[in-house]
Amino acid sequence: MDLTLKHYINGKWVSTDSDDTRRIINPYNQEVIAVVPEGNESEAKEAIAAAREAFDNGEWANTPATERGSIVKKIAELIERDKEELAYLESLDTGKTVEESRGDMEDIAGVFRYYGELADKDGGELIESPVPNSSSKVVHEPVGVCGQITPWNYPLLQASWKLAPALATGNTLIMKPSEITPLTTIKVFELMEEAGVPAGVANLVLGAGDTVGAELSSNTDVDLISFTGGIETGKKIMQAASVNVKKLALELGGKNPNIIFADADFDLAVDQAMNGVFFHAGQICSAGTRLIVEETIHDEFVNALVERVKKFKLGSGFEEGTQMGPLISAEHLAKVEKYVETGINEGATLALGGSRPEDPRLQQGFFFLPTIFTDCTTDMDIVQEETFGPIITVETFRAEEEAVKLANDSIYGLAGGVFTNDISKAERCAAKMRMGTVWINEFNLYFPHAPWGGFKQSGIGRELGKLGIEEYTESKHIFQNLKPEPLNWF
Ligand SMILES: NC(=O)c1ccc[n+]([C@@H]2O[C@H](COP(=O)([O-])OP(=O)(O)OC[C@H]3O[C@@H](n4cnc5c(N)ncnc54)[C@H](O)[C@@H]3O)[C@@H](O)[C@H]2O)c1
Numbered sequence: 001m002d003l004t005l006k007h008y009i010n011g012k013w014v015s016t017d018s019d020d021t022r023r024i025i026n027p028y029n030q031e032v033i034a035v036v037p038e039g040n041e042s043e044a045k046e047a048i049a050a051a052r053e054a055f056d057n058g059e060w061a062n063t064p065a066t067e068r069g070s071i072v073k074k075i076a077e078l079i080e081r082d083k084e085e086l087a088y089l090e091s092l093d094t095g096k097t098v099e100e101s102r103g104d105m106e107d108i109a110g111v112f113r114y115y116g117e118l119a120d121k122d123g124g125e126l127i128e129s130p131v132p133n134s135s136s137k138v139v140h141e142p143v144g145v146c147g148q149i150t151p152w153n154y155p156l157l158q159a160s161w162k163l164a165p166a167l168a169t170g171n172t173l174i175m176k177p178s179e180i181t182p183l184t185t186i187k188v189f190e191l192m193e194e195a196g197v198p199a200g201v202a203n204l205v206l207g208a209g210d211t212v213g214a215e216l217s218s219n220t221d222v223d224l225i226s227f228t229g230g231i232e233t234g235k236k237i238m239q240a241a242s243v244n245v246k247k248l249a250l251e252l253g254g255k256n257p258n259i260i261f262a263d264a265d266f267d268l269a270v271d272q273a274m275n276g277v278f279f280h281a282g283q284i285c286s287a288g289t290r291l292i293v294e295e296t297i298h299d300e301f302v303n304a305l306v307e308r309v310k311k312f313k314l315g316s317g318f319e320e321g322t323q324m325g326p327l328i329s330a331e332h333l334a335k336v337e338k339y340v341e342t343g344i345n346e347g348a349t350l351a352l353g354g355s356r357p358e359d360p361r362l363q364q365g366f367f368f369l370p371t372i373f374t375d376c377t378t379d380m381d382i383v384q385e386e387t388f389g390p391i392i393t394v395e396t397f398r399a400e401e402e403a404v405k406l407a408n409d410s411i412y413g414l415a416g417g418v419f420t421n422d423i424s425k426a427e428r429c430a431a432k433m434r435m436g437t438v439w440i441n442e443f444n445l446y447f448p449h450a451p452w453g454g455f456k457q458s459g460i461g462r463e464l465g466k467l468g469i470e471e472y473t474e475s476k477h478i479f480q481n482l483k484p485e486p487l488n489w490f
């Protein structure tokens with residue numbers, strides 16, 4: 001792969017007008033892995049104009065849905081073909097283990113396949129008209145030009161949740177990946193070109209949020225903005241998007257509770273509590289960072305957790321046996337460190353970790369030890385705010401209602417888990433938990449068929465599943481009078 005990469009606008013790989021470039025850094029050792037052109041408002045405008053023209057000329061929207069679906073399925077095939085290269089690039093760019101990246105690539109191919117299959121399954125809907133001698137139907141049409149903005153933690157996965165449904169439904173788009181991790185998104189645009197996505201339909205602009213991202217959000221030629229990222233950025237985008245009342249989909253952060261009842265399968269709950277947080281060093285929107293443990297098993301549970309977590313092997317994502325890689329950047333590492341300081345100042349007890357590792361092999365990377373805080377209460381910032389690092393906070397409860405109340409005590413509502421062997425209890429909790437996803441005896445599982453998104457300030461709208469494709473369509477009611485007669489009113 002050519003690592004002096006470019007924007008992809010109107011079917012051409014183009015460089016930036018200015019000489020601005022950005023160095024892409026490997027978070028494991030701070031080496032420069034690529035230099036990419038840094039776009040700005042000017043490239044964003046060019047790409048928006050290309051997407052506008054491609055939408056307005058109607059070719060893509062009027063391409064038979066079966067044909068669009070075949071192209072989307074072809075992208076899935078090409079991702080599978082190049083899975084190793086993509087996984088390598090994703091790990092190089094994010095620091096996550098290559099095993100995790102391979103899993104991501106399988107998921108991503110699955111998303112393109114799922115939406116490719118769905119492309120021609122919507123024939124609209126006939127409505128029973130209350131008006132005699134008439135017909136009434138609802139059809140779904142593409143929204144138009146879509147701006148798509150993605151984060152750095154799951155670069156290609158989050159991109160796939162946007163690209164696949166937008167293409168399947170006949171929209172045109174401009175994607176802006178995170179400026180920190182653009183590599184796999186660039187590669188997938190090569191694959192989309194190879195699969196036969198026509199010029200102008202899918203455009204890629206590299207660059208920062210406050211230039212390219214802000215242009216996509218505020219430009220009146222963009223009809224929809226789909227954003228995944230932090231809550232504060234989401235608020236800015238929402239405000240900017242109001243300029244032409246864009247359709248809006250926001251996938252924001254989470255501070256996700258994981259309730260462990262005393263009657264849960266103990267080993268399973270410990271295992272899933274770890275998996276729920278420490279994949280990708282806790283840099284997951286749905287990480288189960290708020291453990292809410294029944295008081296009677298608290299000590300035993302925390303001890304078991306500490307024993308397992310302290311054996312984690314940190315290192316290069318490419319090294320056999322590595323379980324946790326580095327954080328994404330020096331800036332993010334500093335933020336996570338600051339949260340540990342906050343937790344200690346707030347009176348939480350540091351049961352494990354809390355610092356950078358001393359291992360000399362890890363000094364060039366942005367590593368942070370897996371960290372467990374006990375004696376946490378719901379008023380603490382480390383319990384309420386998204387640290388986005390490998391930090392678990394542990395709270396306790398005595399009664400089911402108390403557990404649910406603690407779980408819901410958050411501005412977020414992305415996801416949560418319940419571990420118990422009492423199915424009625426699990427169902428009662430799930431019904432009361434104010435989150436877009438609730439897992440019972442499971443954590444952090446997602447697949448293309450089920451919708452994903454947040455209650456409360458975790459977002460607006462849904463990705464994945466049928467709802468994920470509906471975000472990219474407008475519904476139109478077409479009424480026909482089969483026996484028109486004058487009203488003779490005036
Ligand atoms: N809900 C989900 O499914 C989900 C999935 C992954 C990540 N996330 C969230 O993403 C966050 C981490 O990602 P991040 O640090 O990249 O988030 P971020 O908000 O800093 O950046 C996300 C994207 O927005 C762009 N951006 C920044 N400022 C902008 C602006 N003013 N206008 C337009 N675009 C702008 C960035 O360049 C980047 O591409 C966490 O909060 C995490 O929970 C949520």
Ligand SMILES: C[N+](C)(C)CC=O
Nearest residue numbers: 153154283284285286
């Ligand atoms: C949505 N998910 C879980 C794939 C990534 C969140 O950061």
